[in-house]
Amino acid sequence: MLRRTLALAAAAGLTLGAAAAAQAAEINLKLSHFLPPVHGIHTDFIEPWAHDLEACSNGKVHVDIYPGGTQLGNVAKQQEQVLAGVVDIAHGLTGIPRGRFPRTSVIDLPFLTESADAATRTLWKLYPEYLKPEYKGLHVLALHAHNGGLIHTRDKQVKTMDDLKGLRIRTPSPAISMMLEALGAVPQGMPPGQVYEALQKGVIDGTVFPWDPVKSFRLAEVLKYHLDARVYTVSFFFVMNQKRYDSLPDDVRACVDKLSGDNLIPKFGPWWDKWDAPGKAAAEERGNVITKLSDAERARWREALQPMIDAYLKQLEDQGVENAREIYAKAQAYTAEFEKK
Structure with a gap:
C-alpha cells in the first residue's frame, strides 16, 4: 500500500518511504484544495479518497495532496489550476472567483434547503441536464454543498x-x-x-x-x-482535468469512477453533520x-x-x-x- 505525500508549506519534506512510493508508481496525480489539513474535508474526504484510489489501483497511482496554505492551495485558483493541468484534481468553491458557475450558483439562493444532504443530492441530480455546460474541460467527480449556514x-x-x-x-x-x-x-x-x-x-x-x-x-x-x-448554503466542486482522466488506463479510470459520483454523493450529508x-x-x-x-x-x-x-x-x-x-x-x-x- 502506497504512502501518500502531504505537501505542506511547513512540512520538513518528503519521507523516504513516501518518496520511494512516488517513484514506484506509474501514475502520479496532484490534488489540491483550499482548506487547512485539520478540516474534515481534508481528513475525512480528500485523504481517504486519495488513499482508496491508490489501493484500488494496486499501487499504480500515487496522489500528492496540496491543501490550503501550500503553493497550490489558493481558493481562487482551484478551477484554473485543474483546467491548465497544473494539478490533476481540485476541490474548490463555485463562488470564488465569481461568475464562473452561474447555473450551479442557483443552489446558493436563500430558503432552498437547510441540509447538506438535500443540497448535494439536488446538485448532482441537476448536473447532467442543467449544470454540465459549466464544466467544459473538467470531469466532475462530485458537486456538494454545506448545511444551512x-x-x-x-x-x-x-x-x-x-x-x-x-x-x-x-x-x-x-x-x-x-x-x-x-x-x-x-x-x-x-x-x-x-x-x-x-x-x-x-x-x-x-x-x-x-x-x-x-x-x-x-x-x-x-x-x-x-x-x-x-x-x-454554498456549493463546492470536486473535479479532474478531462484530458488527464481520459489518458488514464481503463482500470484506473474504473477506480476513479468507483470512488466518485453516485458512490460519493451520499457521504456529504453525514460528513457535514460531523x-x-x-x-x-x-x-x-x-x-x-x-x-x-x-x-x-x-x-x-x-x-x-x-x-x-x-x-x-x-x-x-x-x-x-x-x-x-x-x-x-x-x-x-x-x-x-x-x-x-
Whole structure:
C-alpha cells in the first residue's frame, strides 16, 4: 500500500518511504484544495479518497495532496489550476472567483434547503441536464454543498433583519452577497482563510459560514454571537482535468469512477453533520451567544428576500442562462423531495 505525500508549506519534506512510493508508481496525480489539513474535508474526504484510489489501483497511482496554505492551495485558483493541468484534481468553491458557475450558483439562493444532504443530492441530480455546460474541460467527480449556514458576528448580536443593517459581513458568493444586501448588511468578498484576521482587526463585523469553520479556522476566538439562521448554503466542486482522466488506463479510470459520483454523493450529508459539531462545541466552550432565528422572523426574511431571488434569476438570464428559472424550479422540487427522505 502506497504512502501518500502531504505537501505542506511547513512540512520538513518528503519521507523516504513516501518518496520511494512516488517513484514506484506509474501514475502520479496532484490534488489540491483550499482548506487547512485539520478540516474534515481534508481528513475525512480528500485523504481517504486519495488513499482508496491508490489501493484500488494496486499501487499504480500515487496522489500528492496540496491543501490550503501550500503553493497550490489558493481558493481562487482551484478551477484554473485543474483546467491548465497544473494539478490533476481540485476541490474548490463555485463562488470564488465569481461568475464562473452561474447555473450551479442557483443552489446558493436563500430558503432552498437547510441540509447538506438535500443540497448535494439536488446538485448532482441537476448536473447532467442543467449544470454540465459549466464544466467544459473538467470531469466532475462530485458537486456538494454545506448545511444551512449561520450569521456570525463579532460585537453586535443579530436576532432580526434590522440588526444586520450596516454590518460588514464576509460573503462567499454573488447570491449570498445579494441576500445580505437585501437584508441591510454590507457584503465583503473575502476568501475563508482571511476571515480570522479581518475579524480580529475589525475590518469586518461578521461572516456567513456553517458551523465547521468556527473550529477549523479558530473563529470562535474572534466571534461572540452566532445566529442559527439556516437560510442559505454554498456549493463546492470536486473535479479532474478531462484530458488527464481520459489518458488514464481503463482500470484506473474504473477506480476513479468507483470512488466518485453516485458512490460519493451520499457521504456529504453525514460528513457535514460531523464537521459542524466541533464548530458549535467550540463556540459553546468559549461562552459565545447562540441564537436561533425565530419562525416569525424567518417568515419576514422569506418575504423580504423574494424580490432578491427574482432579481438574481433575472441577472442570470441577462448573462445568458436562459433557463435560470427552470433550474431554480427544479432545484426547489428536488430539495423538497430529498428533505422528505
